Amino acid sequence: MPRFLKRAAYSFLLxxxxxxxxxxxxxxxxxxxxxxxxxxxxxVSKTKDHIYYIIPFSNCNSCQGSDLNLSLLEEQQIQQExxxxxxxxxLQQSTHRQRIRKLSxxxxxxxxxxNAIDQYPTGLSKPIxxxxxxxxxxxxxxxxxxxxxxxxxxxxxxx
Amino acid sequence: xxxxxxLLLLLLFGCEAEISEELQKERIPPQVNFSNHFxxxxxxxxxxxxxxxxxxxLGLTDVLEEDKWYYYKFAPNxxxxxxxxxxxxxxxxxxxxxxDGNLLSICRIGKDSVLLTHDLPAALILVAEKKNxxxxxxxxxxxxxxxxxxxxxxxSLPADESNFLLxxxxxxxxxxxxxxxLGLQPYDAYRNPGFEKSQRVAVFDLKKEEWKKTFxxxxxxxxxxxxxxxxxxxxxxxxxxxxxxxxxxxxxxxxIYYYIGGEYAGKFPHISxxxxxxxxxxxxxxxxxxxxxxxxxxxxxxxSSFHYHEKLRLYSRLYFDQQDPMDESGRYKARNLFRDVxxxxxxxxxxHVGEFKFPNGSIPFRGAxxxxxxxxxxDPRHPSNSQLDLKxxxxxxxxxxxxQQEYAKISEASSL
Numbered sequence: 001m002p003r004f005l006k007r008a009a010y011s012f013l014l015x016x017x018x019x020x021x022x023x024x025x026x027x028x029x030x031x032x033x034x035x036x037x038x039x040x041x042x043x044v045s046k047t048k049d050h051i052y053y054i055i056p057f058s059n060c061n062s063c064q065g066s067d068l069n070l071s072l073l074e075e076q077q078i079q080q081e082x083x084x085x086x087x088x089x090x091l092q093q094s095t096h097r098q099r100i101r102k103l104s105x106x107x108x109x110x111x112x113x114x115n116a117i118d119q120y121p122t123g124l125s126k127p128i129x130x131x132x133x134x135x136x137x138x139x140x141x142x143x144x145x146x147x148x149x150x151x152x153x154x155x156x157x158x159x
Numbered sequence: 160x161x162x163x164x165x166l167l168l169l170l171l172f173g174c175e176a177e178i179s180e181e182l183q184k185e186r187i188p189p190q191v192n193f194s195n196h197f198x199x200x201x202x203x204x205x206x207x208x209x210x211x212x213x214x215x216x217l218g219l220t221d222v223l224e225e226d227k228w229y230y231y232k233f234a235p236n237x238x239x240x241x242x243x244x245x246x247x248x249x250x251x252x253x254x255x256x257x258x259d260g261n262l263l264s265i266c267r268i269g270k271d272s273v274l275l276t277h278d279l280p281a282a283l284i285l286v287a288e289k290k291n292x293x294x295x296x297x298x299x300x301x302x303x304x305x306x307x308x309x310x311x312x313x314x315s316l317p318a319d320e321s322n323f324l325l326x327x328x329x330x331x332x333x334x335x336x337x338x339x340x341l342g343l344q345p346y347d348a349y350r351n352p353g354f355e356k357s358q359r360v361a362v363f364d365l366k367k368e369e370w371k372k373t374f375x376x377x378x379x380x381x382x383x384x385x386x387x388x389x390x391x392x393x394x395x396x397x398x399x400x401x402x403x404x405x406x407x408x409x410x411x412x413x414x415i416y417y418y419i420g421g422e423y424a425g426k427f428p429h430i431s432x433x434x435x436x437x438x439x440x441x442x443x444x445x446x447x448x449x450x451x452x453x454x455x456x457x458x459x460x461x462x463s464s465f466h467y468h469e470k471l472r473l474y475s476r477l478y479f480d481q482q483d484p485m486d487e488s489g490r491y492k493a494r495n496l497f498r499d500v501x502x503x504x505x506x507x508x509x510x511h512v513g514e515f516k517f518p519n520g521s522i523p524f525r526g527a528x529x530x531x532x533x534x535x536x537x538d539p540r541h542p543s544n545s546q547l548d549l550k551x552x553x554x555x556x557x558x559x560x561x562x563q564q565e566y567a568k569i570s571e572a573s574s575l
Contacts (some may be wrong), residue, residue, distance in 0.1 A: 030489070031450075120489065120490060120491070121489075123449075
């Protein structure tokens with residue numbers, strides 16, 4: 001193999017590695033697909049353009065993370081037809097019940113009170129935003145508290 | 160070209176945590192001599208009526224001491240006292256000022272009094288019948304650590320605030336000295352490096368209300384974890400105190416480590432014939448992925464509790480074999496219910512003298528409670544409101560005392 005070709009091949013390999021180390025990829029689409037299909041009879045592989053905003057309430061019912069995500073959704077009602085809220089865990093104990101009730105008037109809301117999502121590999125420990133386009137993940141956010149502005153910006157850019 | 164290769168290798172190593180040779184060695188089951196002198200025999204089934212208002216056991220905080228079993232369930236806020244010999248259930252009514260919370264361990268300290276541990280904040284709670292509960296908040300410990308973040312955070316805490324997490328089911332009361340032994344670990348020690356020298360057992364003096372001593376820095380898998388991180392599940396341990404000897408049993412380690420008078424005295428393998436390679440610590444990237452931790456809890460082999468059976472002078476340890484974590488529909492299987500579970504016995508010289516395989520599907524994690532001469536096994540999934548069903552009461556039997564028919568039964572049950 002000519003020397004320049006070898007160099008080019010190494011460069012691509014290196015770039016690929018660097019990208020692989022840095023890029024946030026959602027590795028659990030199969031698990032999420034199985035969960036939605038078996039538990040909620042929704043086939044996300046046929047989704048054309050939709051966002052699933054998943055907020056787990058089983059670990060932390062009143063902590064700041066849930067509060068920030070709910071506030072973000074309260075502000076983003078313009079995107080309501082494009083977003084499905086998926087709330088997992090026992091909401092009876094949640095201090096945010098009133099807010100959730102109001103939000104469910106605006107967004108399509110799926111409640112998984114029994115936390116069935118825990119039986120599937122979905123990578124859920126913190127809130128997740130999954131933007132699915134043509135049956136595959138276009139954008140994925142694992143939402144730590146400092147990521148909220150980034151998520152907000154992403155949703156606003158979709159308008 | 161050479162520079163490219165070096166850069167490539169550096170990148171590859173940068174993405175992966177380092178795995179030391181010692182760690183690889185520790186995860187492989189050691190060679191031991193197995194002999195077959197003891198086994199378990201299904202002896203009985205007990206059905207004890209539950210008095211009105213006493214809840215059934217739900218696999219939560221409990222202790223079995225001298226064949227008396229105490230378990231706690233919030234609402235109706237009672238501690239059930241089960242006398243297994245007499246087949247009766249009584250209760251200690253918790254005082255009105257009792258605060259429910261994260262209760263981890265119970266131990267009996269008198270006829271009608273118990274001591275409980277509470278985590279976050281770490282506290283000892285003394286509950287005596289017809290008296291108010293007394294709370295003793297545990298002060299911080301000066302742990303040995305190279306983790307500077309922990310040290311600075313710890314230094315900034317007031318002396319009466321704790322800087323550790325308490326273990327489940329690791330509480331021992333020493334009546335003569337009025338001291339308690341507690342299994343614990345510094346905050347975040349399972350997640351972050353730099354805690355290789357930090358102590359994992361502490362002795363608290365109830366009279367002076369101060370720490371008497373701390374000991375048992377990690378050995379084995381935990382000691383050699385390198386830059387890798389252990390989840391909370393992978394770093395769990397139980398502590399057994401017998402006289403002046405303290406045994407430390409890590410769920411992710413083939414060996415038991417023991418300390419005499421607080422000094423490290425040695426280790427011995429306590430494995431099953433079926434023991435497999437143990438799970439390596441998670442790389443920093445894996446540790447951020449909840450599914451990697453789920454894989455450990457649903458699939459990886461691990462040990463659970465370690466016991467001493469006084470009547471037979473035998474030690475026992477439970478081993479949960481590895482399993483395929485997913486079912487055909489892509490769901491996680493139950494964590495433990497369908498695993499093969501073995502109990503192996505050691506004599507007082509720590510020699511392997513017997514093993515038994517529990518019937519499939521009979522034993523959830525921590526579902527077997529050690530008796531002085533056997534085990535009782537619970538399935539807390541379908542509790543009755545009216546009775547406590549102990550479907551399996553096993554007794555440890557010397558194999559030479561069994562007749563041929565009994566031996567055949569045991570051999571078949573234990574698949575040895």
